[in-house]
Amino acid sequence: MSEHDTTVTQEHSGGKLRAGITELLPAAGNGLLGRRSFVKAGLGAAGGIALMQAVPASAARPGHMRSPGPGMSEYGSPAPAEANVKRIGIGSQRGTTGSGASRSPLEHLHGIVTPSGLHFERHHAGVPEIDPASHNILIHGLVKRPLLFTMDALARYPIVSRLQFLECSGNSGTLLAADPPQLSCGELHGLVSGSEWGGVPLAVLLDEAGVLPAARWLIAEGADASVMSRSVPLAKGMDDAIVALYQNGERLRPENGYPARLFLPGWEGNMSVKWLRRINVTAQPAMTKDETSKYSDLQPDGSSLLFTFPMAVKSVITSPSPGLAMQGPGLYQIAGIAWSGNGRIRRVDVSADGGKSWVQAALDDLVLPKSLTRFTSAWRWDGSPGVLLSRAVDETGAVQPTRKSLMSNRAAGAFYHYNAIQAWRVGEAGKVNNVYV
Amino acid sequence: MFTSKTVGGLLAIAFGTLVHAAESPNLGTLASGAEVAAYDLTVMPDGTGLPVGSGSVAQGMRLYTEQCFACHGAEGEGALNDRLAGGHGSLATRAPVKTIGSFWPYATTLFDYIRRAMPYAEPGSLSNDEIYSLTAYLLYINGIVDDEAVMDARVLPEVVMPNRDNFVWAYKP
Numbered sequence: 001m002s003e004h005d006t007t008v009t010q011e012h013s014g015g016k017l018r019a020g021i022t023e024l025l026p027a028a029g030n031g032l033l034g035r036r037s038f039v040k041a042g043l044g045a046a047g048g049i050a051l052m053q054a055v056p057a058s059a060a061r062p063g064h065m066r067s068p069g070p071g072m073s074e075y076g077s078p079a080p081a082e083a084n085v086k087r088i089g090i091g092s093q094r095g096t097t098g099s100g101a102s103r104s105p106l107e108h109l110h111g112i113v114t115p116s117g118l119h120f121e122r123h124h125a126g127v128p129e130i131d132p133a134s135h136n137i138l139i140h141g142l143v144k145r146p147l148l149f150t151m152d153a154l155a156r157y158p159i160v161s162r163l164q165f166l167e168c169s170g171n172s173g174t175l176l177a178a179d180p181p182q183l184s185c186g187e188l189h190g191l192v193s194g195s196e197w198g199g200v201p202l203a204v205l206l207d208e209a210g211v212l213p214a215a216r217w218l219i220a221e222g223a224d225a226s227v228m229s230r231s232v233p234l235a236k237g238m239d240d241a242i243v244a245l246y247q248n249g250e251r252l253r254p255e256n257g258y259p260a261r262l263f264l265p266g267w268e269g270n271m272s273v274k275w276l277r278r279i280n281v282t283a284q285p286a287m288t289k290d291e292t293s294k295y296s297d298l299q300p301d302g303s304s305l306l307f308t309f310p311m312a313v314k315s316v317i318t319s320p321s322p323g324l325a326m327q328g329p330g331l332y333q334i335a336g337i338a339w340s341g342n343g344r345i346r347r348v349d350v351s352a353d354g355g356k357s358w359v360q361a362a363l364d365d366l367v368l369p370k371s372l373t374r375f376t377s378a379w380r381w382d383g384s385p386g387v388l389l390s391r392a393v394d395e396t397g398a399v400q401p402t403r404k405s406l407m408s409n410r411a412a413g414a415f416y417h418y419n420a421i422q423a424w425r426v427g428e429a430g431k432v433n434n435v436y437v
Numbered sequence: 438m439f440t441s442k443t444v445g446g447l448l449a450i451a452f453g454t455l456v457h458a459a460e461s462p463n464l465g466t467l468a469s470g471a472e473v474a475a476y477d478l479t480v481m482p483d484g485t486g487l488p489v490g491s492g493s494v495a496q497g498m499r500l501y502t503e504q505c506f507a508c509h510g511a512e513g514e515g516a517l518n519d520r521l522a523g524g525h526g527s528l529a530t531r532a533p534v535k536t537i538g539s540f541w542p543y544a545t546t547l548f549d550y551i552r553r554a555m556p557y558a559e560p561g562s563l564s565n566d567e568i569y570s571l572t573a574y575l576l577y578i579n580g581i582v583d584d585e586a587v588m589d590a591r592v593l594p595e596v597v598m599p600n601r602d603n604f605v606w607a608y609k610p
Contacts, residue, residue: 095508095517096557125554139465140473147465148472157462208461216610219479225560227478227553233610278476287482287543289550293535296604302529304540307608413533 029353030386033378048370078115085109089187098126098225101168103190104320110335112163112364112372116248121255122140122168122191122428124290128275132259135223137205137243141281153261154200154245161198161246162265163340164370167191169268169295169309169416175403176410176418180434185321188434189422192314192339194372197263198246201235202279209247211281219280219288220262220273230271231285232264236309240265243276266341266370267309268416270295298411311341314419315348315375315392315401326430329383334361336365337372340394344368348375352437354387354423355402361390369395381426387437388424403436458570480549484594487548490565491589494582497574500567512578513537518557521576527598538579542604544596547572548588569593 027034043296078085085108102121104114114120121127132151141147171191174181181188206218211234212262218237232241244263245251252258257274264272270290285291285307297305315338320326334352338345344367349358361375375390392400403420425435480486509515513522513536524534537547551568554560563571573588576596584591588602 093518098555107576119594125557125560138468138473138476139469140468140477146468146473148468149465153462153464156464205465208463208465221478227560229479229549229553233608235610244486278478280477280479282479282481284481284483286479286549287546289546292542292546292604293540297536297607298528298533299605300529302533303605304528304605305607306604307606309608352452411529411530411533412531413535 007292015170028351028359028385029357031380031382032352032357033361033380034359036145038093051121062345082148085118087121087190088184091132091192098123101170101191103186104193105184105186106190106192106316106325106337107321108184109318110374112194112337112366112368112374114195116195116250116253116256119166119193119195119247120168120191120267122170122269122288123224123255124228125224127255128224129254130259130275135259135277137260137276138278139205139209139281140278141216141219142283143206143281144212145208147209149204149205151245154243154260157200157204159198159246160201160242163194163196163368163370164263164265165192165194165311165372166263166269166272167193167314167339167341169270169308169311172314172418172420172422173415175420175422176407176415180436182322182434184323185316185318189316191269192337192372194337194339196249197242197244198249199244199260199263202241202243203239203261205243206234206237206281208280209281212329215281217282217285219274219278219282219286220326221278221280222257222261222273223275223277228270228273228290229286229288230273230291231282231288231307232271233307233309234281236264236267237279264309266311266343268295268311271309295416297416298413300409300411302411308417309341311339312417312419313340313342313345313392313394313398314338315345315390315400316422317350317388317390317424320388320399320426320432321424322432322434325353325432326381326426328430329334329381332379332381333380334377334388334390336361336375336390338363338375338390338392339368339372340392340396340398342397342398343370343391343429345373345375346395348373349391349393350375350377351389351391352379352386353420355389358391363375383430384427385428386426387435388426389421391421457469478549478553480545480552482543482545482594484545484590487545487590487593488565489590490569492566492568492570492573493585493587494570494573494577494584496567497570497577498574500563500571501574504563505571508557513575521575525580528600528603536579537575538581538599540600542598542601544581544593544598546570547575548593 087102089103168191218232253289261274317336348361364374406420423437508518524539569588576582
C-alpha cells in the first residue's frame, strides 16, 4: 500500500480519519512511524482495499454458504487450517520423555493470554494423572494446626483471578550460544506464557493453619513422580501467591498442575510448583536439588547466587520474526510482548536500524502488573535490510539490557535469567533472521 | 497484594454478609502426626527429616551399577543423563562442570533428591538403607568421603561439601 493509496482512502473515508494521515510521519530511522498513526492509517488502508477491489462473482456464495455446517460441539478446537499452531521446541533429557520442556509458538499468537493447550511445559518426570477426589494439600511444620485440604474444600474458598505471565528461568537460554541459533521466536523465547490464573490466596490457608513466629520459608512439593520441591519465602506466600485451581476460566490442564498448583506471580516458573500436595512451613530453606544444583546462578568468580526469584524486565518482537517473512515493501505492524516480574511495563521502545534510533511503541489497553503486555509500532518497510529491536522498561525503572552488557559479566556456566534485547535482521528478500548486535 | 485484611474483605463480599475480617471458611481438617509423617519427604541441611537406617559405600557401589549406571555412567562420569562426579576446581573457568562434588552445597540434598526422584523410572522403590548407601557411594566417587564411610542420619549432615561456602543468597528473608 503506497502513501498515495492511503491518502485516497482517507479522502473517501470522510473527514474523521484525515487526522490519521497527518500523523503518518517518520519517527525513527529506517521507516519507523509515529506511534499512534498506524491504527488510523490501517483503518484507511482496509477501507481502500474494499473500495478498490471488485468482488469476484465466484466468491458470492461459496460451498459453506450453500448448506448448513456441522452443529454444536461439546468442546471446541481450533480451525483445521490452524493445525500448524502447536507447541514447539519439544525436548526431553536423553532416554526420557518426561524430563524436558515444550514451548509456546509466540510468533503465531496475538494477545496476553496464551491458550491453555499452548502454554509452555516444563516437567521433571512427566505429567501425573491425579484423581482430584483423592488428592489433598497438607500444610504443616511451623503452624499451630497442621491442616489437610481436599480439592472440594478449596473450591469453596473465595477465588481471586489475575492475568499474569509464567516464565521458566531457563527461557531464552539457547541465546547464550556463541553464534545466534537460527530458530523461531517461540523456539527461542517460548518458555513464557500468559494466563488468567484463578485460585485461593495462599495467605488465607496459611492464616487458618496459624503460622508460628519463627517461620520464614515454605517448602512446596508436587505430586509428580519426581516429587519436585522448592523453598519459597513465607513473605511471598503471604503477599500475592495463590493455590491456583483455574487457568483461563477452566480447571487447570493436567500439564499445568491439575488439580492444584502454586502460582507465584512474577517469579521463576519452577517455584510455582505444579500438582501441589504439601507445604511445609519452616525457618530455613530445604536446599533442594532444584534450588541448588539447578536454578542457581554461577558467577564469573566461581561463586553462585541462590534464590534469584523475580524474572526481570524483558520483551521480544513476535512479528516480524524468523519464519514470518515480509511480503514486499509497505506498511507493517511490528508487534510483540513485554513483561516484568517486578510490576507493570512502563514503556517499550522499538528500533528498525539496529539501535541507532528508537521510537516509543504503543502499549495495548491492558497494562497489568506481572503480566504479558502487548506493544505495537507502525513500520513502513522500504525493502532494504534492517535490524529490529525492542527494549522494555518496567515501573521500577529497570531497562532491558543489551546482549553485550548481559554477557559482559556472565560466567560461562550461567544458564538462567537471560533477558537481553532480541535482534531480528530483516534481509532484502524479506527473510527474518536471529542476529546478535 | 493480599493481607489478611483484604482477604477478609473478599470473604465478606463473597458471602454477601458482614463477616469479621478474621473470619475464614476453615474447611481444612486437622492432620494427625501419622498423616504428616506419611506425607513428609523433606530433608533439611541440618538433618531434620532424615529417617533411621544406614548404608555403606560398598553397598552403594553395587546398587549404583545395577540401578544408576545406565543413565549416569561409570563412577558418575555421565552417560544419557547428568554427570554426577568430577569437575572439581572448574567453576571459575571458561568450562565449568557442575556436579555433586564440584557444586552441590549440602550432602543432605542427595538423600532428599534420590528418595524423591531416582531411579528415574521407578522413584520411591529404594529403601532408606539403599538411599543411604547410594548417597555414601556418590560422595565417595567425588572424593568427599573414604571407601569405609557409612552414612546415617547423624553422619550425613556433618559431611562438609567442598563448594558449600561459595553460595550467596540473592534473597534474604
